[in-house]
Structures are given as structure tokens and as C-alpha cells.
Amino acid sequence: MTRTDPASGGVRVARAIDLLGLTFQMGLLWLIAKAYSLENSLFHSLFALATVGFVVNAVLPLRFRMPFFLVLSAVGAGLVFGIGQAAWLLGLGTALIALSHLPVPFGLRVFLVLSAGVALAVFRGGWWVAPWSSVIWPILGSMFMFRLIVYMYDMKTQAVPFSPWASLSYFFMFPNLCFPLFPVVDYKNFVRGHYQRDSIKTYQEGMETILRGLVQLLLYRLVYQNISISPGAIENATDAALYLVRPYLLYLKVSGSFHVSVGLLQVFGFALPRTNHNYFLASSFTDYWRRINIYWKEFLQKIFFTPAYMRLNRNLGATTSLICATLIAFMATWVLHSYQWYWIQGRFPVIWQDIVFWSVMGAIVLTNMIYETKYGRRRTIRGFKRTARTDMMLGLKVMGTFTVVFLSWAIWSVRSWSDLELAMHHLLRPGPRDAGWILGSLLTLGIAAVVFDRLDTRKQAATGDKRYGVGILRLPLSAIKVFAVAIALVGSAYGSLVFFYPAQFASFLDAARNPLRLNSVDAQMLDRGYYEDLTDVSRLNPELAQIYARRPLTWERCWALHRTGSFPQSELLPSRTVGFKGAMMSTNQWGMRDREYTKDKPDGVFRVAIMGASHAMGTGVEDNASFENLVEDRLNELAEQGGGPRVEILNFSVPGYGSVSRLHQLEHKVLEFAPDAVVVVAVNDMYWTARDLCLEVAGKYTSPYPDLVAATRALDLPRGMDFDDCMEKMHPDRGPLLEMVYDEFSRLCAERGIQPVLAGISRVREEDDATRADWHAQFNLARQFGFEVFDMTNVYERAASLEDLWLAPWDSHPNAAAHQMLADSFYGHLSAFLKAADPQ
Amino acid sequence: MADGIDVNGEVKEFLLKEFLPGEDPADLTDDLELYSSGILDSLATLKLVAFLEKHFNITIAAHEADKDNLHTVAQIVKLVDSKQ
Numbered sequence: 001m002t003r004t005d006p007a008s009g010g011v012r013v014a015r016a017i018d019l020l021g022l023t024f025q026m027g028l029l030w031l032i033a034k035a036y037s038l039e040n041s042l043f044h045s046l047f048a049l050a051t052v053g054f055v056v057n058a059v060l061p062l063r064f065r066m067p068f069f070l071v072l073s074a075v076g077a078g079l080v081f082g083i084g085q086a087a088w089l090l091g092l093g094t095a096l097i098a099l100s101h102l103p104v105p106f107g108l109r110v111f112l113v114l115s116a117g118v119a120l121a122v123f124r125g126g127w128w129v130a131p132w133s134s135v136i137w138p139i140l141g142s143m144f145m146f147r148l149i150v151y152m153y154d155m156k157t158q159a160v161p162f163s164p165w166a167s168l169s170y171f172f173m174f175p176n177l178c179f180p181l182f183p184v185v186d187y188k189n190f191v192r193g194h195y196q197r198d199s200i201k202t203y204q205e206g207m208e209t210i211l212r213g214l215v216q217l218l219l220y221r222l223v224y225q226n227i228s229i230s231p232g233a234i235e236n237a238t239d240a241a242l243y244l245v246r247p248y249l250l251y252l253k254v255s256g257s258f259h260v261s262v263g264l265l266q267v268f269g270f271a272l273p274r275t276n277h278n279y280f281l282a283s284s285f286t287d288y289w290r291r292i293n294i295y296w297k298e299f300l301q302k303i304f305f306t307p308a309y310m311r312l313n314r315n316l317g318a319t320t321s322l323i324c325a326t327l328i329a330f331m332a333t334w335v336l337h338s339y340q341w342y343w344i345q346g347r348f349p350v351i352w353q354d355i356v357f358w359s360v361m362g363a364i365v366l367t368n369m370i371y372e373t374k375y376g377r378r379r380t381i382r383g384f385k386r387t388a389r390t391d392m393m394l395g396l397k398v399m400g401t402f403t404v405v406f407l408s409w410a411i412w413s414v415r416s417w418s419d420l421e422l423a424m425h426h427l428l429r430p431g432p433r434d435a436g437w438i439l440g441s442l443l444t445l446g447i448a449a450v451v452f453d454r455l456d457t458r459k460q461a462a463t464g465d466k467r468y469g470v471g472i473l474r475l476p477l478s479a480i481k482v483f484a485v486a487i488a489l490v491g492s493a494y495g496s497l498v499f500f501y502p503a504q505f506a507s508f509l510d511a512a513r514n515p516l517r518l519n520s521v522d523a524q525m526l527d528r529g530y531y532e533d534l535t536d537v538s539r540l541n542p543e544l545a546q547i548y549a550r551r552p553l554t555w556e557r558c559w560a561l562h563r564t565g566s567f568p569q570s571e572l573l574p575s576r577t578v579g580f581k582g583a584m585m586s587t588n589q590w591g592m593r594d595r596e597y598t599k600d601k602p603d604g605v606f607r608v609a610i611m612g613a614s615h616a617m618g619t620g621v622e623d624n625a626s627f628e629n630l631v632e633d634r635l636n637e638l639a640e641q642g643g644g645p646r647v648e649i650l651n652f653s654v655p656g657y658g659s660v661s662r663l664h665q666l667e668h669k670v671l672e673f674a675p676d677a678v679v680v681v682a683v684n685d686m687y688w689t690a691r692d693l694c695l696e697v698a699g700k701y702t703s704p705y706p707d708l709v710a711a712t713r714a715l716d717l718p719r720g721m722d723f724d725d726c727m728e729k730m731h732p733d734r735g736p737l738l739e740m741v742y743d744e745f746s747r748l749c750a751e752r753g754i755q756p757v758l759a760g761i762s763r764v765r766e767e768d769d770a771t772r773a774d775w776h777a778q779f780n781l782a783r784q785f786g787f788e789v790f791d792m793t794n795v796y797e798r799a800a801s802l803e804d805l806w807l808a809p810w811d812s813h814p815n816a817a818a819h820q821m822l823a824d825s826f827y828g829h830l831s832a833f834l835k836a837a838d839p840q
Numbered sequence: 841m842a843d844g845i846d847v848n849g850e851v852k853e854f855l856l857k858e859f860l861p862g863e864d865p866a867d868l869t870d871d872l873e874l875y876s877s878g879i880l881d882s883l884a885t886l887k888l889v890a891f892l893e894k895h896f897n898i899t900i901a902a903h904e905a906d907k908d909n910l911h912t913v914a915q916i917v918k919l920v921d922s923k924q
Contacts, residue, residue: 309886318890376859
């Protein structure tokens with residue numbers, strides 16, 4: 001162990017060669033992040049900064065390295081937030097640190113820090129308006145929410161010396177700038193670990209750790225994109241197993257980012273312990289707890305568990321103290337989990353799944369601990385003798401632990417109990433093929449555990465020097481691993497510029513490199529604004545959360561949309577001009593997102609009423625750029641040249657309207673305008689009808705349609721039922737319910753001689769087979785009830801890239817270019833319709 | 841050794857009896873790393889601390905019950921000696 005690096009003769013040359021090799025590795029790792037677009041562009045910039053910083057840091061004298069790390073972190077903050085907001089971040093943070101060092105009694109300092117924390121919490125919750133931007137909150141929160149607790153604890157116990165450089169570096173460490181979910185690094189470990197070991201070994205360990213993290217982030221993306229099953233799509237035990245195991249596999253995102261964070265600290269000389277070590281291969285719950293997020297485990301142990309146990313043990317005895325201390329630790333985990341989300345998102349979620357998950361985990365760990373206390377655990381000094389029996393037992397234990405842990409994660413992540421019941425129903429009734437697949441996968445895991453355990457044992461047997469080589473060649477073993485994997489990954493990614501890969505591999509690679517590619521289930525959720533509750537999106541879906549995180553805070557806010565508190569649930573306010581989703585949007589005196597029209601139809605005008613939801617309203621495009629205005633202008637230009645009747649297209653569309661809302665709107669508003677034709681613009685009426693009806697079931701409004709309510713109740717969908725459960729249960733009966741709506745709609749039109757039209761459009765994305773089946777069903781039903789059908793579902797097919805037609809990466813509503821495509825298609829259909837209606 | 845008590849011997853005896861039954865006492869050297877060899881973990885630490893407090897009539901603070909003070913038999917002896 002050396003605090004200073006040897007610096008003479010051949011050692012200097014060897015060190016220079018080592019550093020060259022390490023710099024090359026760092027560059028390759030940065031290229032992996034770039035080539036696969038891992039995380040975001042800020043991460044790439046920080047990584048580039050870290051690469052340059054690594055070289056400078058490594059050649060600086062030791063005493064300048066901690067200050068340099070702090071300067072680098074401050075520059076990183078400027079890069080991420082800009083100078084102004086970075087100054088706020090650093091200023092607020094420094095003020096908190098300064099408070100904890102005031103020359104007053106420790107109790108008073110704690111009180112002052114807590115008071116400052118409460119004041120910041122009030123700002124975070126939005127009760128007071130902060131003079132700094134909200135973008136710094138997640139990082140400021142992430143830097144101080146736990147570390148300040150550890151810091152003050154260590155200060156009280158005088159665990160390590162305190163210095164301004166160390167303190168500031170500890171809180172502002174730059175990898176935290178792009179990872180709000182950051183390991184709770186211990187202050188004592190941070191300070192003591194700084195260049196306590198041979199620097200080259202620590203750097204090399206950092207390279208391996210970063211590589212491991214990047215590979216895990218890549219694996220996460222593959223799991224995310226390729227294993228996506230909605231509960232309704234579960235057909236057999238294999239589907240159910242994939243559905244249930246997916247949330248646990250998605251933890252790769254967190255463990256990957258933790259590895260990258262810790263690795264980036266290691267390359268600056270902080271010898272920190274390894275975290276999330278092969279956690280899929282845990283052989284017991286205690287082992288799982290020891291492997292997974294050990295930073296969190298040690299934080300809990302240090303601040304809650306050990307002090308509670310030791311205090312209680314003096315009066316209550318070992319077992320009772322153990323039970324109480326464990327309960328305290330798991331209760332703290334649950335509360336701190338929500339506390340963490342408060343600082344990151346500004347909300348304090350209280351979610352039943354959290355309570356169940358942490359209770360289950362607490363109970364399992366406690367049982368395990370009591371068992372160990374009573375019966376002990378086998379330990380040896382010289383190591384265990386491995387036999388086929390011990391290997392087999394290890395494999396079986398790993399399989400069992402993995403099963404229980406992934407099921408616990410599934411409980412934590414499901415949206416409702418009924419989803420879980422459905423999945424368990426299928427899982428517990430496997431066919432021979434399913435059973436073979438599931439057991440085969442578990443068996444593979446068991447065998448992997450044995451192999452890894454043997455490799456670990458060998459590694460432990462080897463001394464550090466052997467693992468890293470000696471002298472000039474002291475890098476090879478570890479470095480070769482990093483070089484080989486990094487070159488393979490970077491080569492594959494950039495090789496596509498030079499070589500023609502087989503189509504399947506090329507498309508696999510494209511998917512792996514595309515961070516914006518949502519899986520099919522999430523794509524639907526993004527379209528439908530499913531995650532209105534940001535707590536849900538972060539808890540259930542980090543990928544969507546990442547996209548949402550880039551969305552302006554006011555993106556969804558439409559000041560022209562009024563919540564009625566009755567049915568339909570919303571309507572547009574008249575005569576408003578507001579900004580909405582990046583465009584100006586005007587409403588006329590009648591509360592339509594449209595130009596001004598008289599209520600009475602002018603003579604000689606063919607009046608068309610458009611009824612739809614957000615797509616048809618022209619969400620996010622300027623007033624004159626919506627497809628119906630484009631078509632109206634085009635038809636009237638033609639009319640001026642004597643090419644047809646003058647046309648008025650009145651747009652009654654309101655975001656969120658399904659077929660039941662439209663029926664109400666037809667009856668109470670549209671008919672007053674005496675249209676000649678009513679064009680219903682529907683993305684998927686099967687889905688949106690069910691949504692309208694399930695909102696009633698969930699108690700969101702009182703329906704004015706007793707027949708529809710009776711039909712819904714007849715399906716055993718009582719009022720007060722959960723919305724998601726209702727959607728799932730109603731799925732097979734959506735057709736007959738839509739029939740009732742179309743029947744009434746058609747009757748109202750027929751009474752007034754109005755021609756109903758159904759214009760079916762697609763969302764701006766590749767639609768799946770289920771949606772296509774829904775279109776087919778809705779078109780058939782519409783024809784059956786006298787609607788003319790405009791099939792516009794292929795309108796975006798000629799687009800080179802569907803994402804180019806989105807309003808923004810987080811909003812797939814059609815943009816102006818997409819509206820032009822819609823207009824072209826609608827114009828063709830409507831012209832033909834007008835010709836048929838009025839051949840003159 | 842403090843006040844005629846063989847702290848080293850008694851600590852080793854406890855470790856062998858409680859966690860390493862059947863192991864050769866000669867293998868339990870003063871500088872054997874108890875955490876990295878898997879002999880001590882969080883639960884075993886608490887047992888050891890309870891033993892030290894009761895047996896040597898000392899009080900160990902929660903922040904002292906860690907790897908810094910208990911990683912080897914030598915460190916444990918040092919801690920006990922500092923408390924007596």
C-alpha cells in the first residue's frame with residue numbers, strides 16, 4: 001500500500017506505459033457510450049471531460065488531486081446546467097456544508113441543517129417559488145439527501161479528518177451530475193480510499209467497473225426492447241414468466257449506472273467497494289442483501305440498524321433486538337425511498353406495492369437472520385472443500401433465491417393485483433414446453449452460479465499482483481479483458497459504416513444503438529398519455545421516465561382546456577389564444593379549435609363537422625397547419641375556380657374524447673350547427689370507447705346514458721372498480737358496446753339527414769396486429785350502421801422515419817409535416833365524397 | 841493482556857467456538873482478515889460486540905462496531921485494551 005507513487009527510473013517508464021494503456025482504455029469506454037448512445041449527450045460530455053481529467057489527475061502530484069477532482073466536478077456542473085444554474089447548485093450545496101460546520105454545539109448544527117432541509121423541501125414542493133431553475137433539484141437532492149446524513153454522522157463520531165477539499169469533493173462528485181439515482185457513498189470510505197492503494201491498480205479496477213456498467217446498460221436496453229408483454233397478452237406460462245421476471249432484469253439499468261459511477265470515481269483514485277456484485281447469482285437472501293446495493297445496505301446498517309440493535313440489546317436481548325432493529329431498517333428503507341423521490345421529482349409517493357415489497361423483503365431477511373443467529377452459518381479459515389454435492393446445493397439455492405426475488409420484484413412493479421393474479425394463473429399451469437423452457441433457464445442460472453463461484457474462488461486465491469501482472473506488464477490480464485470487450489463493441493457499432501452486416505444482425509444492432517426506441521407496450525402508453533402520474537412512470541418505467549424528463553414542465557398544460565367536473569370530462573374554452581405543446585392554439589367563440597364561423601350555415605355551403613380527439617384537434621401545430629384547415633383552404637380555392645361547392649369544416653375535436661363523449665357532443669353541440677356531414681376522426685374507437693366507459697366505472701363521471709351503464713354493469717364491472725382492471729375485463733366485449741354507441745350516433749344523424757363518416761387514422765408509429773384487428777372491427781361496425789368509411793390508416797407509410805413526424809421525442813402526436821400527409825389523404829377522400837354527394 | 845486477562849486468547853476462543861467450530865486454532869492468526877475471509881459479517885459483528893461488552897465489561901459505541909476496529913484479532917484486542 002502506498003500513498004505516493006514510486007517515481008524513479010524504470011518504474012517511471014512502466015508507469016508511463018501503464019497510463020498510456022489506461023488512457024486508451026478510457027477512450028474506448030467513452031466510444032462505447034457514444035456508439036450505443038448510452039444514457040444521454042450530457043453523460044457523453046461528462047465522460048469526455050473525465051477522460052481528459054483522468055490524464056491530468058494521474059500526472060498531478062498527490063496533494064493536488066483532490067482539489068483537481070473538485071474543480072473537474074465544478075466544470076462538469078457548468079457543462080450540465082450552464083454557469084448560472086451550476087452556481088446555484090454549488091452555492092446551495094456549499095451553504096449546507098457550511099451550516100454543518102458552524103462553531104456551535106452539534107445538536108444545534110443538526111437543527112440548523114434540518115431547518116435548511118425543510119426550507120428547501122418547501123421550495124421543492126412548489127409552495128415557495130425558488131429563484132433557481134427546477135432542473136437542478138434532482139441533482140442537488142441526490143447529492144445531499146443521504147450523503148449529508150452520513151457526513152454528519154461521521155462528523156459526530158470523528159471517523160475521519162475533515163478538510164474543505166474532501167468535503168466539497170464528496171458532495172459535488174461529478175458522476176452524480178448525470179445519475180440522480182446514485183450510490184450512497186460513505187464519507188469515510190471516500191476519504192480513506194483516496195490513493196490508499198496502488199494507483200494503477202485502482203485505475204484499472206475503475207476501467208473494469210465502468211466497462212461492466214456500460215455492458216449492463218446495454219443489456220438493460222436489450223431486455224427493455226425485447227421483453228415487453230402486457231398482462232392482456234399473456235397466453236402461457238412462458239409469457240407469464242417473462243412478464244414477471246422483466247422488472248427484476250430491468251434493475252440492470254440501476255446497477256449499470258452504479259457501476260459506471262463507482263468506476264468513474266475509481267479512475268480518480270477513490271478505491272471504493274464493488275457494488276451490485278453478480279446479484280442474480282445470490283444463493284440466499286442474506287447473500288442477496290450483501291451483493292446487491294451494498295452502499296445502501298452499509299448506509300442503513302451504519303445509521304439505523306447497528307445503533308438501534310446495540311441500544312436495544314442492552315435491555316431486550318438478542319432476538320427481540322434483532323427483530324426491532326431489522327424492522328426499523330426496513331421501515332427506514334421504505335420511507336427513505338419515498339423521500340428520495342421527493343427530492344428527485346417533487347412528490348412523496350405512498351404506494352402499496354412499496355409497502356408490500358419492503359415488508360416481504362424485511363420478513364425474509366429477518367427470518368434468515370434469526371435462523372443464522374440460532375443455527376449459525378458454516379465458516380472456514382482455509383476455504384470450503386468443493387464437491388459435486390456442494391456445487392449442486394449452490395446451484396439449487398441460487399435458483400430458489402432468484403425465483404423468490406424476481407417474484408417479489410414483480411409484486412413491487414405490477415400495476416394491479418389482477419395483473420399479478422393473471423400472470424400467476426398462467427405461470428402455475430405450464431405446458432410441457434413451458435415447463436422445459438422455464439426450468440432450463442433456471443438451470444442455466446444455477447450452472448452459471450457454480451462457474452462464477454469457482455472463478456471467484458480462484459481470483460481470491462490469486463494475489464492482487466498476479467491478477468494485475470508485474471512491472472511493465474502489470475496491466476495485461478485486466479486490461480486485455482477491457483480492450484477485447486470494448487474493441488468488439490465499438491467495432492461492431494462502427495463496423496456498419498464499412499461492412500455490410502447480415503440484415504438480422506444489422507437490425508439488432510440498430511435497435512441496440514437506438515435509445516429512443518420504446519417497446520410496443522410503452523409506445524402505446526406514451527401515445528395514450530398513460531403515465532400522467534410521474535411517480536408511476538419513474539417507478540414502473542425508467543426508459544419512458546428518461547424521455548419524459550426532457551419534456552418541459554408545462555408541456556401538457558393547455559390553458560384553453562377546461563375540466564368540467566361532469567361529462568364529458570373536459571371542453572375547450574371559447575375565444576382563447578394560448579401556447580400548447582410548442583405552438584399557438586386559438587379557439588373560436590363556440591369553443592372549437594378552429595376559425596370563426598356563424599352558427600347558421602351560410603347558403604350554398606357544404607358544412608362538415610369534424611369530431612375527434614387530440615390528433616384531429618391539431619395538438620402542437622399552428623392554427624392554420626391542422627389537416628382540416630389545410631383541406632378547407634384547398635377545397636375553397638377550388639370552389640373559387642368553380643371546381644366544387646364552398647366548404648366549411650368545423651373542428652369540434654377535444655383532447656381525450658372517445659366515442660361516448662362524441663355522442664354527447666353531437667347531441668348537445670354539433671347538431672346545432674346543422675352540418676351536412678359529420679366526420680368522426682378515430683385513432684382506435686375500440687380502445688377509446690372502452691376508456692370512456694371504464695372512466696365511468698372508475699367513478700370519474702356520471703354517465704347520461706343509462707343503457708350503456710346497464711350494459712357495462714351486466715359485464716360484472718361494478719362502479720368503483722379500478723380503471724386498469726376494467727379495461728382488461730371489458731376487452732372482449734368492446735365490440736358490442738361500440739355497436740350501441742354507433743347505433744345511437746347513426747340514428748341521430750339519420751333523423752336530420754346528416755351523413756356520418758368514420759375517418760380512421762393511425763398513430764404516428766408502427767401499429768401492431770392487435771390495433772389493426774381493432775381497425776378492421778371498427779370499420780365493419782361503422783359500415784353496418786351506415787357510416788361512410790375513410791380508411792386513412794396507411795397515411796404515414798411513405799415517411800422515411802416516423803419519429804421525424806412526432807411533435808417531440810416525448811410526444812408522438814403528429815407534427816406539421818404529418819398533418820400535411822393527413823391533409824393530402826383527407827382531401828382525396830373528402831373530394832370523392834363531395835362529388836358523390838353533389839355530382840353537380 | 842490487560843489486568844491479567846488474556847484478551848487475545850479469549851477473543852480467539854470465542855471466535856473459534858462461535859463461528860469456526862472444528863477449525864484448527866493455529867489457523868486463526870492475529871492478522872487473519874476476519875471480514876474478507878467471510879468469518880465476520882454484520883450479524884456476526886453484533887454477536888462479537890455483545891460478547892466483548894459482556895465478557896470484558898466494556899461499552900462499545902455503534903460507530904466502533906465496524907471493520908476499522910474488528911477486522912483482525914489484533915485490532916479487536918487493541919479495541920478492548922483501549923476500553924479497559
